[in-house]
Amino acid sequence: MGGKTAIWLGYRIRRPEGLDAAALVCRCSCFQLGLQGGQFPKVSLRGLSSAAPTTSTMGLELYLDLMSQPCRAVYIFAKKNNIPFQLRTIELLKGQHYTDDFAQVNPLRKVPALKDGDFVLAESVAILLYLSRKYKAPDHWYPQDLQARARVDEYLSWQHTALRSCCTRAMWQKMMFPKFLGQPVPPEMLASTLAELDRCLQMLEDKFLRDQAFLTGSHISVADLMAITELMHPVSAGCKIFESRPKLDAWRQRVEAAVGENLFQEAHAVVLKAKDMPPLMDPDLKEKLKLSLQCLLY
Amino acid sequence: MVLELYLDLLSQPCRAIYIFAKKNGIPFQMQTVDLRKGEHLSDAFAQVNPMMKVPAMKDNDFTLGESVAILLYLTHKYKVPDHWYPQDLQARARVDEYLAWQHTALRRSCLRALWHKVMFPVFLGERVPPETLAATLAELDVNLRVLEDKFLQDKAFLVGPHISLADLVAITELMHFIGYSPSSRETGVGGRKEPEVRN
Numbered sequence: 001m002g003g004k005t006a007i008w009l010g011y012r013i014r015r016p017e018g019l020d021a022a023a024l025v026c027r028c029s030c031f032q033l034g035l036q037g038g039q040f041p042k043v044s045l046r047g048l049s050s051a052a053p054t055t056s057t058m059g060l061e062l063y064l065d066l067m068s069q070p071c072r073a074v075y076i077f078a079k080k081n082n083i084p085f086q087l088r089t090i091e092l093l094k095g096q097h098y099t100d101d102f103a104q105v106n107p108l109r110k111v112p113a114l115k116d117g118d119f120v121l122a123e124s125v126a127i128l129l130y131l132s133r134k135y136k137a138p139d140h141w142y143p144q145d146l147q148a149r150a151r152v153d154e155y156l157s158w159q160h161t162a163l164r165s166c167c168t169r170a171m172w173q174k175m176m177f178p179k180f181l182g183q184p185v186p187p188e189m190l191a192s193t194l195a196e197l198d199r200c201l202q203m204l205e206d207k208f209l210r211d212q213a214f215l216t217g218s219h220i221s222v223a224d225l226m227a228i229t230e231l232m233h234p235v236s237a238g239c240k241i242f243e244s245r246p247k248l249d250a251w252r253q254r255v256e257a258a259v260g261e262n263l264f265q266e267a268h269a270v271v272l273k274a275k276d277m278p279p280l281m282d283p284d285l286k287e288k289l290k291l292s293l294q295c296l297l298y
Numbered sequence: 299m300v301l302e303l304y305l306d307l308l309s310q311p312c313r314a315i316y317i318f319a320k321k322n323g324i325p326f327q328m329q330t331v332d333l334r335k336g337e338h339l340s341d342a343f344a345q346v347n348p349m350m351k352v353p354a355m356k357d358n359d360f361t362l363g364e365s366v367a368i369l370l371y372l373t374h375k376y377k378v379p380d381h382w383y384p385q386d387l388q389a390r391a392r393v394d395e396y397l398a399w400q401h402t403a404l405r406r407s408c409l410r411a412l413w414h415k416v417m418f419p420v421f422l423g424e425r426v427p428p429e430t431l432a433a434t435l436a437e438l439d440v441n442l443r444v445l446e447d448k449f450l451q452d453k454a455f456l457v458g459p460h461i462s463l464a465d466l467v468a469i470t471e472l473m474h475f476i477g478y479s480p481s482s483r484e485t486g487v488g489g490r491k492e493p494e495v496r497n
Contacts, residue, residue: 107448108399119388126394133387146374147360153367158349160401207348 070124140219311365381460
C-alpha cells in the first residue's frame with residue numbers, strides 16, 4: 001500500500017494529509033467497522049459531494065470487490081441483464097477503498113458503488129433498484145405488482161441487520177481471522193455466531209422461502225440474488241449450510257440455474273479461493289486490519 | 299376491511315409510518331402493540347408478523363413487516379404526492395440510498411445511544427461502563443455528521459428540495475434519543491450544542 005493510503009483504525013486515523021470523518025463510519029461490505037472510542041476530529045465532508053465533480057464519458061462504472069457479498073449480487077444482476085458497464089475493482093483487503101479517487105465516488109468509502117456519468121450512488125439495494133429501473137430489467141427481478149414488490153422490499157430491508165451480520169461474522173470468525181490475520185477466535189464465540197446463523201437460515205426458510213420456488217414468489221428476484229451471495233460467504237469458509245437443509249439447497253440450485261452456472265461461478269471465484277489466501281505478512285497492515293475488524297468479534 | 303397498522307409509538311419506525319399515513323390521509327385502524335408489556339410476543343401478533351416486530355401491517359389477508367417495505371407499499375397503493383418517493387430515477391435512487399444506509403448506521407447509533415444512556419441505567423438499573431457510553435455517543439456523532447455532510451449538504455431536505463420518506467425515517471430516528479434524554483435537548487445530542495455550520 002502506498003504512503004497515502006489511509007487505513008481506518010476505529011481508534012485514530014493516521015493519514016498525513018489530514019483526517020477524514022467519512023472513514024470513521026466506513027463500513028465496507030466485508031467489514032463492519034465499529035467505533036471503539038477515541039477522539040474524532042471535526043472535519044467537514046463538504047468537499048466530497050455525492051456527485052462527482054467532473055463529467056465522465058466512461059458510461060456506467062461499477063466499483064466492486066467480488067470478495068464482498070453485495071458486490072457479487074450487483075455483478076450478477078448487471079451481467080445477467082446484459083447491462084454494459086466498466087468494472088472498477090476495489091480490493092478491500094489492500095485498503096483500496098481508502099483512496100482519494102474512490103472517495104470522490106463514494107465518500108462513505110464503501111463498495112459497491114456506482115458511477116453513471118456524473119451521478120454516483122452507494123448502497124447495494126439502491127444500486128440494484130436503479131439498474132433495474134434504468135435498464136428495464138424483466139419484471140420478475142423487482143415486480144410491478146404491489147404485493148409481490150412488497151415482499152421483495154421486505155426481504156431487502158430485513159437482510160441488512162439479519163443475514164448480512166451473521167454471514168459476515170461467520171466467515172471472518174471461522175476463516176479470515178485465524179488464517180489470514182493469524183488471530184485465533186474463541187471457540188465459544190464461533191459457536192454462538194454459527195448458532196445465530198442457523199436461526200437466520202431457519203427464518204429464511206420458514207418466513208421467506210416457505211413452499212415457494214424463490215424467496216418472494218415463483219420467480220427469481222433481487223431478493224434471491226442478495227440472499228444467495230450472502231450465504232456463499234460462510235460456504236467459502238467451509239460452513240456446510242446447504243448439506244443439512246435440503247429445502248434451502250433445492251432453492252440454491254434453482255437460483256444457480258436461473259442465474260446460469262457459469263455466471264454464478266464467475267461471481268464467486270474470488271471468495272471461494274479465499275480459503276487458499278496465504279496469511280497476511282505485512283505486519284503494519286495486519287495490525288491495522290485486526291484493530292479495525294474487532295467489531296466482528298462478538 | 300380497513301387497513302390495520304400494528305404500531306407502538308415508542309418505536310422509531312412506527313412513528314415514521316404513523317406520520318406518513320396520517321399526513322397522507324390514509325385510512326387505517328391503529329392496533330397498538332405495547333412493547334413494554336411484551337405484546338409483540340403474543341401468538342396473535344405472530345399471525346400478523348412472525349418476526350414478532352413492529353411495525354407490521356395487515357391489508358385484508360396481506361400482512362407485511364419491515365418499516366421501509368410498509369412505507370413503500372403505502373406510497374404505491376395510495377398514490378401519495380410524488381415528492382415522498384419521486385418517480386425521477388436519480389431522485390428515487392437517493393431515497394433508496396438513504397433508506398438502505400440508515401439500517402446499520404443511524405438506526406443502530408440512536409438505538410444504542412438510547413439504551414446505553416437511558417434504558418440500561420434508568421429502567422433496568424444496569425450500569426453501563428463510561429467508555430462504552432462514550433464510544434456509543436462518538437459513533438452517533440459521526441453518523442450525524444454523515445447525515446449532514448453526505449446526505450443533507452446544502453439542500454432543504456435529505457434528498458432534495460422537498461420532504462421524502464428519507465426525512466421521515468431520519469427525523470423519527472433522531473427523536474428517539476432526544477425524546478428519552480431531556481438533558482440532550484439542552485446540550486444537543488451527544489453533548490454537542492446545535493450542529494455547527496461548517497464550510
